[in-house]
Amino acid sequence: MEKVNWKVDGMSCTNCALTIDKYLKGKGLEEVKVNFIGGDVSFNLPEGTDKLAIQNGIDGLGYQVKNGVAGANQKKKFFKSHLQRFLFCAVFTLPLMLHMIPGLHIHWLMNPYVQIGLTIPVFIVGMDFFGRSAMHSLLKGIPNMNVLITIGAVASFVYSLYGTFTGQAAEYMFYETTATILTLVFLGNWLEDKSVETTQIALQKLVRSQKSMANMIAYDDQHQEHIFPVESSALKVGDLILIKSGEAVPMDCKILSGELSVNESIVTGEFIPVDKKIKDSLIGGSIAVNGSVKAYVTAVGEDTILGGILQLVKNAQTEKPPVQLLADKISAVFVPVVIGIAFIALILNYTVADLGFTQSLMRAIAVLVIACPCAMGLATPAAIAVGLGRAARNGVLFKNTKSLELFKSIQQVVFDKTGTLTTGQFAIAQFELTDSGKQIGLEEFKRIAYSIEKYSNHPLAKTIAKEWKQANDIRFAKVEEIKGLGMSATDKEGNWDGLI
Missing domain, CATH: 1.20.120 (Four Helix Bundle (Hemerythrin (Met), subunit A))
Structure with missing residues (x-):
């Protein structure tokens, strides 16, 4: 059974979504979810079912499938x-x-x-x-x-x-x-x-983070290694890739050789780089801060960790909380009821109020126009979409819309660690010089710290370099970053060597 996800244009209200929902279920499709706010339509397609016929059927309802099967009867x-x-x-x-x-x-x-x-x-x-x-x-x-x-x-x-x-x-x-x-x-x-x-901005950022360029490794018949760029979407499980400092990890993978510091804040919220070594797993979409590794791809597309998160958010937008299920039931009978009320208004104004047919018709038209669009039919799904979007923008992802509806009743929140609440924008709040630091003086200490830390990609080092920036920095002959210890440097005269 194939899982189909389509984008459909032309839906403008809950009843539009109900029309497509009723059509797809009438064709025997399962797990049908229709969200008119985002234009998302998803369903499970049984084997032997003609996907093109389903698409043409939706087009025949007055809507248009944007990313469907090529060859459908779509009009420009x-x-x-x-x-x-x-x-x-x-x-x-x-x-x-x-x-x-x-x-x-x-x-x-x-x-x-x-x-x-x-x-x-x-x-x-x-x-x-x-x-x-x-x-x-x-x-x-x-x-x-x-x-x-x-x-x-x-x-x-x-x-x-x-x-x-x-x-x-x-x-x-x-x-x-x-x-x-x-x-x-x-x-x-x-x-x-x-x-x-x-x-949808936050969701689109997650989608963009899945798309990047990757350095693919291949070997010729002489066992010579060749590295060439490919789009991350072209990668398959088992492909060998090279990940260098400053690059995005294209897909979920496992390290074969090398060491790497990775910023995994896109998933964990932690901006401090995490050190990775051989056999460690890397999350697709995370950023390589320092080092380089060779790795093999373990998951692609929706099977990746980020892809799974993205799919959860999309599913949350198509699911309906209890309040929207109620709104759908009301919307299903709303239009006939409004037409009936408008007709009654026409008759009563013409017969009882004796206003004349012209004024009576204008009042009946006013009833029709004022009642459209249906506030409940539009406001409920729109409020859900806005709530999910704003939460995602602030790094909060909801697995389903029922959780969003229950969120209003939450009075206390317990977080597992402080790292998930940080912004990644560090600042020096306070510092104290040791005895050896006092001997060289505050300004000279800042000059040395800035001159060496500016070569590091570590977030704390970047903060020091930003706040203690100096015009007369020291020119080093050799600078080396030692993992887990810090930065080591030697000046051109060779008379300074230290670790910071």
Whole structure:
């Protein structure tokens, strides 16, 4: 059974996710998880199931699989984002709104045919996105939020057309309502997308840390060693690699020869380098601070430690806590209920309040537009995505969303060690000179310490070099770093030799 992870464009609410979820489960797929916030869709594909047919089915629902099977029936879209749709629509909508400004009367803008010309481009773009999505959701039996937008925009547009072609434009002209509804919802969708993108920054950093260049070792028929660069994604288990100071460890591996100091803070939170020797394991994504080793790859991709952490975070975003399961149940019946309330508002205003059909229709449209998007259907998953993203940005990774929901009840936290709480930005808080140090004096001591520590990659040495920086530093003939002891140096005259 194959595990499939896809990125799907076009989902804008909980009901969109429910539509895809219902379709995939109807095809007999297992472990189906759909997250409209991140556009993540994952499922287990049984043997013999046509993956291309599943992808075409999702495309047929009005959504688009970005990283699916080549050869699927995907159509190129003219507008690639909600921002592009909003900017296009705004060009035509703003002139329609000018007559709403007190004291500003532009007579030619009041011409109904000018307003039709300005509204039609917005209406076409809106129906291409909202209308198409609404139709597909209705056919699948799970109406989404776009149904409300489509009904409101179509009602005001058709009503205005009726007034224009029957010579009653002054009483039935609401073209600006149509254009404003579609344009502002495109703006809202873009703002929602931007807020979600900010929550993904920490996750993207983890993804980028998995991608680096590696020095691969190969031997020819003469048993001569050759080292050449390859992308870390091309490595396989058992490949031999060379890791040098300053480089990222490309994948999980085990040392064959050499010694290395490694910064594993990406996983452990500890910024102090850890010394590694033969047969020790290295974590992919960690940074080699000092030394060089030859190693063989033990795990790649999702099988690495970092890959496993990354997958845990992705799974957490697709899982649903109890509060979101409740929101999904409400969202499933929300659209039909809102349409029913809007229809009742139309009838009651027309019959009981005796407001006339025009005002009654405007109030019914207001009910549809105000109710969309559904606050609970959007706010719950958005809050989860923001919570997970902000936690990851601060180095806190949640294994599942239920833990995130329970986090509000936590009153005490116990940490296993102080190293996990440090930032890695050290500072000299206090120091004291020994008797031999007092003999050479404070300034000379700082000059010697800076002159030798600037050659070290150790975080504490870098802190000393930064805070005690000197203009007249000592020029050494020989500098050597002795693991576990410190730095040894000899000046050009050979009259100073020490360990610091």
